Amino acid sequence: METQWGSNPWREMRRLQREMEHLFNDFSPTWRWPLTGEYPPINLTRDDKGITLEALCPGVDRASLDVSVVGDAVTIRGERKAEPDVAEERYHRRERPIGAFTRTVSVGEPLDQDRTQATYTSGILRMQLTRAPEATPKKIQIQS
Amino acid sequence: MATQTMTAAPPARPRDVAERAVRTVAPLVDIYEGEKAFVLLADMPGVAPGGLDVVAERDTLVIRGRVERPATAPDYQEFELADYYRAFTLTEDLDTGATSATLRDGVLRIEISKSPRVQPKKIAVRTE
Numbered sequence: 001m002e003t004q005w006g007s008n009p010w011r012e013m014r015r016l017q018r019e020m021e022h023l024f025n026d027f028s029p030t031w032r033w034p035l036t037g038e039y040p041p042i043n044l045t046r047d048d049k050g051i052t053l054e055a056l057c058p059g060v061d062r063a064s065l066d067v068s069v070v071g072d073a074v075t076i077r078g079e080r081k082a083e084p085d086v087a088e089e090r091y092h093r094r095e096r097p098i099g100a101f102t103r104t105v106s107v108g109e110p111l112d113q114d115r116t117q118a119t120y121t122s123g124i125l126r127m128q129l130t131r132a133p134e135a136t137p138k139k140i141q142i143q144s
Numbered sequence: 145m146a147t148q149t150m151t152a153a154p155p156a157r158p159r160d161v162a163e164r165a166v167r168t169v170a171p172l173v174d175i176y177e178g179e180k181a182f183v184l185l186a187d188m189p190g191v192a193p194g195g196l197d198v199v200a201e202r203d204t205l206v207i208r209g210r211v212e213r214p215a216t217a218p219d220y221q222e223f224e225l226a227d228y229y230r231a232f233t234l235t236e237d238l239d240t241g242a243t244s245a246t247l248r249d250g251v252l253r254i255e256i257s258k259s260p261r262v263q264p265k266k267i268a269v270r271t272e
Contacts, residue, residue, distance in 0.1 A: 041222035041223040042220075042222050042223075043218035043220065043221050043222060043223060044218055044219055044220040044221075045214075045216070045218045045219055046219050054218075056189050056190075056223045057189070058187045058188070058189040058249060058250030058251050059185075059187060059248075059249055059250060059251035060249065062249070083174075083176070083183070083185070086176050086178075090176045090177050090178070091174065091175070091176045092175045092176065092177065092182075093173060093174060093175040094174050095172040095173055095174065096172045096173065096174050096185060096187055097172075120249065122189060122190055122191060122192055122249070122250045123187070123188070123189030123190065123249050123250015123251065124189055124190060124250065
C-alpha cells in the first residue's frame with residue numbers, strides 16, 4: 001500500500017494522538033501504529049540535498065533487511081525473528097512483535113536509484129535519498 | 145527522568161529537561177526462562193550504548209534508555225523517539241550478581257542467572 005504525503009491532515013492527527021497519549025499515561029510504545037497501520041513507522045525530512053527517510057525497526061535480522069528504490073517509491077523489507085529454540089511455554093511475557101514485513105512508500109519525487117545510501121544503527125534504518133536529475137530544480141535564465 | 149544520573153552527558157538545556165519529563169515510554173519486552181538463566185529482551189530503538197542504564201538491585205531490575213533526538217522536526221512524522229524506563233521485580237531464585245546485558249540494533253538483551261539451588265541438576269543413575 002502506498003502513502004502520499006500531505007502535511008496538514010497529519011499535523012491534526014498528531015495533535016489528537018498526543019492527547020490520547022496523555023490519557024494512556026505514557027504507557028504507549030514509541031511508535032504510532034494505529035494511525036497508519038503499517039510497519040515500520042517512518043519519518044521523512046526534505047532539504048535541498050535530498051530526502052532523508054528513517055524507519056523505526058529494532059532487532060531486524062540484518063540478512064533479511066532489503067531496501068529498493070523504483071521511480072519515487074522506496075520499498076523496505078525485513079524480518080524480526082523469534083529467539084531460536086525457545087518453546088512457547090517458556091515465555092513469561094511476550095510483547096514484541098515478530099514476523100516479516102514489507103512497506104512501500106511514495107515520496108512524491110523521482111529518485112536516483114544509484115545514489116541511495118542506507119545505514120542501520122540502534123534499530124533505526126536511515127536512508128539518504130537523492131532526487132533524480134529531472135526532479136532537481138534548475139535555474140532558468142530570463143532573457144530580456 | 146530529568147534527575148537521572150547519566151555519565152559523560154553534556155548539561156541539558158532547560159527546554160530539553162522539560163521535554164524529557166514529558167516523553168518517557170515503557171519499552172516492549174519479552175521474558176523467557178532458559179535452562180540456567182532468565183532472558184529479557186527489550187525494544188529500545190534510538191538508544192546508543194552510552195545512553196543505556198541497567199541496574200539490578202536487591203529485588204528490582206531497572207532499565208533506562210536515553211535517545212538522541214533530531215534538532216529539527218521531520219516534515220512528515222509517524223514516530224517520535226522517547227526515553228525509556230521500565231522496572232521489574234526480581235524473585236529470590238535469581239542471582240543478580242551473574243547478570244549480563246548487551247545492546248544490538250536497538251534491542252537490549254539481559255540474562256540473569258538462576259540461583260544455583262534452582263538450576264536443574266543432573267543426577268547420575270547407576271545401574272546395579
